[in-house]
Amino acid sequence: MTATEGISAAAGESEQAERAARGPLARAWSRFRKHRLAFGSLIFCSLLIITAIAAPLIAPYGYEETDIQHKLAGPGSEGHLLGTDLLGRDILSRLIYGLQTALTVAFGAELTALVLALAIGLLAGYLGGRVESLLMAFTDVMYAFPSYLFAVVMVTVLGRSIFALVVAIGIASWVTQARLVRAQVMTIKEREYVEAARSMGAKGSTIAIRYILPNAIGPILVTTSFAIPAAIAAEAGLALLGLGVQPPTPSWGAMISEGSRYLLAAPHMLVAPAVLFALTLLAFTWIGDGVRDAFDPSGEQR
Amino acid sequence: MGLAVYIGKRLVRLVLSLIAVSILTFTLLQLAPGNFADLQRVNSGATNFGGVGTESMVGELETRYGADVPVWKQYLIFMKGAVVWDFGPSYKYASRNVQDIIAEAFPVSATLALLAVLLALLIAVPVGVFAALRQNSKTDHGTMFVVTLGHALPSYLSAAFMILLFSATLKLLPSGGWNGPKDLILPVLALSLGPAAVLARYVRSSMLETLREEYVTAAIAKGGPRRTVIVRHALRNSLIPLVTVAGPLLAALMTGTVFVEALLRIPGLGLYFANAAASRDMPLLMGTALFFALILMVTNLAVDLIYRFLDPRIRTVGGVSDDGH
Numbered sequence: 001m002t003a004t005e006g007i008s009a010a011a012g013e014s015e016q017a018e019r020a021a022r023g024p025l026a027r028a029w030s031r032f033r034k035h036r037l038a039f040g041s042l043i044f045c046s047l048l049i050i051t052a053i054a055a056p057l058i059a060p061y062g063y064e065e066t067d068i069q070h071k072l073a074g075p076g077s078e079g080h081l082l083g084t085d086l087l088g089r090d091i092l093s094r095l096i097y098g099l100q101t102a103l104t105v106a107f108g109a110e111l112t113a114l115v116l117a118l119a120i121g122l123l124a125g126y127l128g129g130r131v132e133s134l135l136m137a138f139t140d141v142m143y144a145f146p147s148y149l150f151a152v153v154m155v156t157v158l159g160r161s162i163f164a165l166v167v168a169i170g171i172a173s174w175v176t177q178a179r180l181v182r183a184q185v186m187t188i189k190e191r192e193y194v195e196a197a198r199s200m201g202a203k204g205s206t207i208a209i210r211y212i213l214p215n216a217i218g219p220i221l222v223t224t225s226f227a228i229p230a231a232i233a234a235e236a237g238l239a240l241l242g243l244g245v246q247p248p249t250p251s252w253g254a255m256i257s258e259g260s261r262y263l264l265a266a267p268h269m270l271v272a273p274a275v276l277f278a279l280t281l282l283a284f285t286w287i288g289d290g291v292r293d294a295f296d297p298s299g300e301q302r
Numbered sequence: 303m304g305l306a307v308y309i310g311k312r313l314v315r316l317v318l319s320l321i322a323v324s325i326l327t328f329t330l331l332q333l334a335p336g337n338f339a340d341l342q343r344v345n346s347g348a349t350n351f352g353g354v355g356t357e358s359m360v361g362e363l364e365t366r367y368g369a370d371v372p373v374w375k376q377y378l379i380f381m382k383g384a385v386v387w388d389f390g391p392s393y394k395y396a397s398r399n400v401q402d403i404i405a406e407a408f409p410v411s412a413t414l415a416l417l418a419v420l421l422a423l424l425i426a427v428p429v430g431v432f433a434a435l436r437q438n439s440k441t442d443h444g445t446m447f448v449v450t451l452g453h454a455l456p457s458y459l460s461a462a463f464m465i466l467l468f469s470a471t472l473k474l475l476p477s478g479g480w481n482g483p484k485d486l487i488l489p490v491l492a493l494s495l496g497p498a499a500v501l502a503r504y505v506r507s508s509m510l511e512t513l514r515e516e517y518v519t520a521a522i523a524k525g526g527p528r529r530t531v532i533v534r535h536a537l538r539n540s541l542i543p544l545v546t547v548a549g550p551l552l553a554a555l556m557t558g559t560v561f562v563e564a565l566l567r568i569p570g571l572g573l574y575f576a577n578a579a580a581s582r583d584m585p586l587l588m589g590t591a592l593f594f595a596l597i598l599m600v601t602n603l604a605v606d607l608i609y610r611f612l613d614p615r616i617r618t619v620g621g622v623s624d625d626g627h
Contacts, residue, residue: 141322146598148557149591152579153327156587157334233456237561240458241576256462260565263477267470274462278455285454 024218028294038290041283048280052100059093064248072266083268085258091272098250098273102280105165106231112170113177114224118213120174121181126189126208132182139178147172148234155238160246169234177223184216191215218295225291229284236277252277309607316599323595324384324588328377331584380588389589394581400589403574408593410480411559411570417486418493418555425498430505431537437510446506452499458561461492465566478566489562496558497551504547508540515539542612549605553598 033039051058060079067073067080067088075083075091082091124135142150151172158164185208188194194211202210238244239253247254252273259270383389389400433445452460465488469477475487512518513536521531560572567573571590578586 141319141326145323145326146553146557146595148560149327149594152575153330153587153591156579156582157330229454233459237456237458240561241564242580243576256459257565260462260465260477263465263470267466270462270466270470274459274466278459278463281456281459282451282454285450289450 024215024295028218028291032290032294035290035293037286038293041286041290044279044283045287048099048283049103051096052103055096055100059090059096061090061093063089063094063097063250065089065093072262072269074266075268075272082272083266085255085266085269086262091255091269094250094255095252095272095276098252098255099276099280101162101245101249101251102232102235104162105169105235106228108162108166109169109173109231109234110224110227112166113174113227114220116170116174117177117181118220121178122185122208122213124178125182125185126204126212136182139175142175143179147175148237151234151238152241152243155243160243162245165235165238165245168238169231172234173227173231177220177227180219180223181216184219185212188212188215222288222292222295226285226288229281229288232281232284305610308610312603312606316603319599320592320596324381324592325377327588327591328380329373331587332373334582384589384592390585392578392586393583394577394586395583400585403586404571404589404593407569407571407574410568411556411563411572414486414489414493414559414562414568414570415552415555417490418558419497419552421490421494422497422501425494426501427505427537427541429498430502431509431532433502434506434509434513435532446503449499449502452495453503455495456561457492457496457558458565460495461488461562461565464488464492478568480568485566485568489559489566489568492562493555493558497555500547500551501544504544505540508543509536512536512540545605545609545612548608549602552601552605556594556598 032042060081061067067084067090069088070077070080070084071088072086073080073084073088075081077083080090080092082095084090085094120135120139124132124139151168154168154171155164158167189207189212194207197207197211235244236251236253236256239251240257242257244251244253255273256270256277259266259273262269380389387401389404392398392400392403395403429445429449433442436442465475465477468475468488476485477488479485515536518531518535521535522528526535556572559570560576562568563570563572564576571593574586575590575594577583578590
């Protein structure tokens with residue numbers, strides 16, 4: 001039974017009995033659904049994700065396709081809803097493919113960061129002792145490294161590809177999460193049910209994965225959902241510096257930087273990417289707000 | 303633990319962190335494919351000086367750092383220079399030394415950052431107090447919603463919207479460059495919005511907390527004018543926790559300057575750093591990266607010390623506290 005089915009079933013029957021049976025995730029989900037702004041944002045972001053995946057089907061033109069007769073055409077001109085750029089490329093199509101770049105990098109980077117953070121945080125938090133001091137010393141060094149400096153250095157090393165950006169942004173942002181995972185593990189591992197499992201002879205790895213991880217998932221999900229908009233902003237930022245994906249592959253950051261250069265001649269080149277970028281960031285941030293409130297209902301409302 | 307011991311410990315840790323950062327950066331950059339000379343050959347003529355002088359200069363630099371010397375020795379040579387504030391000449395700006403570029407560009411970025419902090423405080427304190435005094439009203443929710451917007455958007459995006467408004471539409475301000483005081487307005491405004499949002503949130507919640515304190519209630523009960531109580535008793539005490547966010551905030555601001563400078567073409571440290579990375583100007587990249595790291599670490603240390611000074615309770619806790627990021 002999936003989480004959604006579980007909830008719709010629960011809604012009909014007696015709440016009290018169901019509440020006890022449901023896991024923390026299901027409870028958080030039912031709270032999340034009541035958060036209107038967050039739930040609306042989730043729908044908006046799902047549409048964005050579908051658009052990104054189906055980009056070749058949805059985009060009216062290819063991102064490299066030039067319409068030489070209509071360079072710098074304004075928005076609403078025939079065939080080009082949002083106009084064209086300096087080379088006569090359709091801006092709407094480039095925005096859609098840029099969305100693909102942004103989301104691929106952001107989700108890839110967050111997945112990388114999460115895997116690294118979980119592995120290192122769980123190991124350090126659970127094993128303790130010398131392994132912990134070693135891993136945490138390493139984490140401290142990385143923490144001292146300003147994350148965007150590190151991302152810039154990594155992109156310089158790895159080149160300007162989607163893969164390089166995923167690795168650069170992922171590695172630059174795992175540290176905060178690893179520290180969080182470790183802190184979570186440290187508190188949870190002292191709880192009685194973990195003690196009980198240990199006294200019954202459960203193995204260390206079993207305890208870490210079966211007992212500690214599920215109970216640490218809330219705060220981890222919260223930071224992860226806030227890290228996604230941060231990664232989207234990082235990708236665009238690197239592109240703005242001329243360190244994003246290799247052109248002609250579109251990126252919103254590069255489009256914004258290009259638009260700012262032809263501001264007076266063609267402001268529409270800047271308006272479209274800036275507005276879509278802002279909406280995307282806000283929607284992902286609001287999802288983060290919703291997730292935080294869902295896991296911590298006692299916390300601040302906004 | 304004495305203050306001197308504490309500062310000493312923190313300084314040692316700062317130096318160790320800097321060394322770690324320098325080793326990591328240096329090693330990674332050694333692995334970077336393609337060097338400055340290659341890039342020059344590919345797009346010769348695209349930068350200030352054509353391919354002519356490049357070959358001999360890179361050759362010269364290779365002898366200086368010694369491409370024949372093992373990597374660890376190259377690192378030591380670099381660090382020896384760094385300690386006495388001599389990073390050698392830049393590749394891209396061939397006539398200038400890296401330290402001179404830093405000395406010229408840093409004040410530009412620092413001016414932007416400091417003005418942005420000031421503006422952020424000027425916005426945040428009244429907004430936060432205003433929202434706190436009307437807790438849970440529509441005005442409070444509305445203000446805090448606007449604050450969320452400022453918090454979620456990176457400064458370069460705010461800068462993009464501002465040039466659309468002030469340069470393209472109203473034609474009031476230049477859309478970039480660095481020629482006069484007018485050019486300060488947009489970057490400072492764009493940089494201040496994020497910090498203003500964070501600070502306003504803190505001022506609001508801190509204000510809500512102090513308003514519930516007994517000494518505030520007492521002051522009101524004694525019949526003090528509302529305004530005096532709010533300013534002298536509540537506001538003053540609710541500003542202390544702001545220092546704790548100052549560290550991460552300044553770090554975020556320094557990051558912001560890099561992107562805003564790139565977008566608005568302002569010759570600050572961030573622009574040089576980005577250009578150095580894009581053109582593989584290794585001496586300039588190493589120099590600016592280390593300098594950025596140093597500034598951030600010193601800022602964090604200063605913030606921690608100020609906080610200890612303001613709130614003596616922390617001293618009894620002791621130990622080396624975490625520095626913010």
